[in-house]
Amino acid sequence: MSPVKVNVALSGLLLVPLYSFGFSYETPSVTPEVGSGYEEKPGWSAASFAVAAANPLATDAGYQVLANGGNAVDAAIAVQMVLTLVEPQSSGIGGGAFLMHYDGSDVQAYDGRETAPAAVTGELFMQDGEPLPFMDAVASGLSVGVPGTVRMLEQAHKEHGQLAWEELFVPAITLAEEGFAVSQRLHTSLTSDEALKNDPLAGQFYYNADGEPLAVGDTLKNPALAEILRRIASQGSAALYEGEIAEDLVNRVQSHDVRPGSMTLEDIQGYQSVERDPLCTPWQQWEVCGFPPPSSGHITVMQILGILDQRPLLEAPLDNGVSSSGWLHQFLEASRLAFADRGRYIADPDFVEAPGGDWTLMLAPDYLASRSELIGDTSMGDSAQPGNPGELNVSWASQPAQPEYGTSHISIIDGDGNAVAMTTSIEQAFGSRILADGGTGLPGGYLLNNELTDFSFVPEVDGEPVANRVEPGKRPRSSMSPTLVFDGETGELVASLGSPGGAAIIHYTARTLVAMRDWGMNAQEALNLPHAITTGGDVYLEEGRFPDATKQALEAYGHTISERELTSGLQAIRRLEDGTLFGGADPRREGVVMGD
Template sequence: MSSRPMSPRPLIALLFAASLSACSHLPPAGPVATLEPEGASGYQEKDGWFTKKEMVVAANPLAAEAGALMLKRGGSAVDAAIATQMVLTLVEPQSSGIGGGAFFMHFDGRTVQAFDGRETAPAAVDEKLFLQADGSPMSFYDAVIGGRAVGVPGVLRMLEDVHRQHGRLPWAALFEPAIRLAEEGFPVSARLHTLLMREQALKQDPVAAAYFYDASGQPRPVGFLLRNPELAVTLRTVAAQGAQAFYNGDIARAIVAKVRGHASNPGAMSEQDLAGYRAKERAPLCSDYKLWRLCGMPPPSSGAITVAQMLGMLAHFDLRALAPDDNGVQPQAVHLFAEAGRLAYADRNRYLADPDFAPLPGGGMPLLDQRYLAQRAALIGERSMGTATAGTPPGMQLAWGSDRSPELPSTSHMSVVDARGNALAMTTTIENAFGARQMVAGFLLNNQLTDFSMLPADEHGPIANRVQPGKRPRSSMAPTLVFEKDSGKFVMAIGSPGGSAIINYVAKTLVGTMEWGLNVQQAISLPNFGSRNGPTELELGRTSPALADALRAKGHEVTVEEQTSGLHGIMRMNIHGEDMWFGGADPRREGIAAGE
């Protein structure tokens, strides 16, 4: 993966696709798990897209086209991302929107920046937020639905901050595509319809029920022209008055009333919480892997550190020799990847949280100490270790408990490059599919507080990621920018939704491009696999029983499940001596690339 000509291994890719097709109708090779942030809605092969100047890759065609329109008008990558996010609020409401938060990595041709638009806990909550009277944690969905888990949304404040630094078009102009679609209507996509068919709790909110379902309770059919005049009003207000209009005034009062007024599960958010929200610019977390330098979000995201730990351990093995062959992904490659994941996730669950509340010595860099990672890699043998324990990096004698709470965020990712050399990777979320299932002013509210640990402590001590007022919940989002280590030349932007599995999805794609010579589309299309320090998870319908059997022979507990990643990436490729952009969109979702 570089500016030099690449070998996409066309024969391997062709044979690999054929082997996947051959096994796609086979029965599962083991127990099937069901706790996915968003359900699957099919798989459609994609070839990727080339452009010469600029590109947007996003989870819905209407959103990608809105971003591309801003680029065509002379806008920056940031302008394109804002227009894309506003349309995603409308057309992909199950995944992200102005009622949620985001992490944003930006490169202006010289400097990498990391922007934190993560939601915060209201001032009135405490670490007992999700505990029942007997001290046991609430069930996940009992906590999710209603106002209790709604965090103070951060995405609009963050986008405005980034626009002040890097925008070229007027703020108001970036809202025009979303306002037009909200007023004139957009056709319900097959994915949105599928998720509405499976969703039950959304109907409990009268506003959401009237919007997403007909009078008989059936979801709006595919192709139905869905209009959202309330969202159009909200967007017009924010376009004209700036993000301040969201965090103060009528919109803020409506949000607070919705959160606090839920009949059975009210929340504690106040107008002061909204008015006081601030996005943060943090120092990006950058690490080296062989010929490349990777930059991602520092805590409160665990994505960049955990991906870098996995790669740092895998660097001690010859992954290049384990590239996919005629039979698909090699069992030894999955074994090594899963074992590195166990070790990295064990550290993640022990140490990582909002650094403003749970400071990490050295900013967390001891977790990436090369000697420490070599010691961790040495624990990987020919048989699975089952469950890994957290290590003790140099200088990190912290008495934290381990967070074992589920993390099922419904999320979206976009990657953008513009003609001036700016690039970005933005991962954006409302947490679970359809968030808290509460609709107000035309958009859905997040349930981000369930990304905190539901238990405040365990036998080892307080849990770093416990609920605290004003705190930002830990995330697994991993928007990543990749550069040539020696030249500093930008070569790729990548990221994905998928809850805590995001880390495995992104790491898989990086291994595919950096070690196996695949282009970003081929790497995205690889079957998903890995371990989050539990079973080794293989993607249903995309991996063979032979792979599962080979892993079991190495001592792995294997589950086969839907793994609905939404990887969207852009990489620089040199074609006949000319640098071009090549975009890849996940076949598991409906995204595309757009640009010139």
């Protein structure tokens, strides 16, 4: 078995067969990549199957599953369990996920988004009539939603899995027991976080007695997580949602020393993942399939792209690898309009009706044409207003702006042509900053999410309710945009892609689609491009990636510009015309693509 097709950060294999399941997991020897900044990556070719994930150990786990007879869903489960261990700041069994699946004929959308406990009210994040400071809400028991990733993956596996459920946990259990080398990115995240060390379990596990974080290259074992995963492997999702592990989760949430949450065992035991109807939108020669609400990702991505398609190009779209100022102006203005609609209308569809009763009305060509006419030669700044895509039974207020963070993305295409695009999250880096050991009493464990801070802190504005306000049992609105692309004429699979990045996921995904369809770029070239985002106010450009002339031109259009690190974590795999695959991994993170 040869796990590497081109030069990557996996420097050979230490062959250590473990367990006696259908395949022997082989522990890879990994040199951690640079975890921040920007590092060129070559792109990866594969003949029949490929997996892309945010950490080489996780990618390798998915690769080994595929190489030993597993399919795309099997590989996604193995990847996610390893990410829980090696990229704990971004996703894990304590969070939620959206999974898009293609089985060669049908596209399905599996919703593993977290839910709010039954005892919450719309005032959850309000104090004395004012919203709590964002980080005060995050690092608390208040922010923890009932996790959904494991139950959702179990549902997908029951319908599509090929290998036995328990086999898919072998890589993560093995690495948790034997240890893995702390990467630069994990070390950097630990160094920059002030709240995690205040948690009694996390402070002891990720920091030394002097409060210093684990160093790059330190071997980290996680015996608590190994035991938790062993139970889930043998008992299924019930091991997490019932019994000792569930009781410990509730205790950790309710016993937070500053802001305890209200989660109960009944909340956890009652959680159900949901299969929703995917949204598949024609886009010139492609059909783009994405996740419906409670994700705002697909609708907002396709609104941006649909508005752009109504606009004449002001100039060539690229100039020396940087999007031209004319194209950027239109992209940013389309983003303002799409985010205005997002803030007014999109929320959990079990609680909020779509405009006109149909979410696709927000993507109707005539509606997007009318929106595109609002784009002029001068930026509308923060004055973009939502449109009227359809009649509403309730008059919603626009949600005030607030931060969004976090997440990881997995893209997989297997040898039979099945595909997965899965975006998975605990929201902020290290989630709620609560580590749960499952009641094992062993060192380590898994981090609990802070996804409830994706709800609007303010339940109403000027007497009108906010669609994305907190309600019992509700799923918070998300920006996650797992995407599968198909040829509009033949129906054949073209690509699987997605990204982390909070609200900026939408910009990252939209720009990547444009680069691959319109600018003739391969998956890696598209991911390498510099980022520009706005959610309706200032424009943020990726620091150090745009020439002064571009910044000055955007300012001349009326945009208020500043620069910052925009750390996307894009993964993309595209099927080429000859049937082979070419994958890309974001140069801003430590992910790789592997395949055969």
